[in-house]
Amino acid sequence: MQIVAYASKFKNAAEAFKSEGGRAIIGVFFQITTNRLQSSLSKMGNLLSVIRNLTAYGSSVAVNSLKPDVLLPDNKDEFFRYLGSLTHQPCIENVQWTVMRHALQVTNEDVSSKRHLPVGYVILQLRVYTVTEMMKKMRMLQIL
Numbered sequence: 001m002q003i004v005a006y007a008s009k010f011k012n013a014a015e016a017f018k019s020e021g022g023r024a025i026i027g028v029f030f031q032i033t034t035n036r037l038q039s040s041l042s043k044m045g046n047l048l049s050v051i052r053n054l055t056a057y058g059s060s061v062a063v064n065s066l067k068p069d070v071l072l073p074d075n076k077d078e079f080f081r082y083l084g085s086l087t088h089q090p091c092i093e094n095v096q097w098t099v100m101r102h103a104l105q106v107t108n109e110d111v112s113s114k115r116h117l118p119v120g121y122v123i124l125q126l127r128v129y130t131v132t133e134m135m136k137k138m139r140m141l142q143i144l
Contacts, residue, residue, distance in 0.1 A: 001028045017092055024096040031103035040104035043070040073102040
């Protein structure tokens, strides 16, 4: 899961993405568990059902009482940080990445039921890609 954010000094994400230091992404991995009680997605309450109401580009919905902690693993002290780029076109660089070392737990049922969520700039995307799909999304190596 990628949580994309921008600095509050900017009016909106588009303005922040044009400026160096305006973008940050937190990457969180998912680990499959068979224990439904350990599923991190169950702690998100109605967030996922609210996202289903995002049907058109630019649409928005109100999310009540979301605690951001549920989007991150319990251990937030261990992470990797580097300067990188967006993972999608236009692959804008100068993005501050923070990748959490510990994964969130999800069940196979969670993954299956969330595959039909809207794709694009939404709060949460959950999708399992095939190798072929991943190859289509890759960009060529860039000269440093």
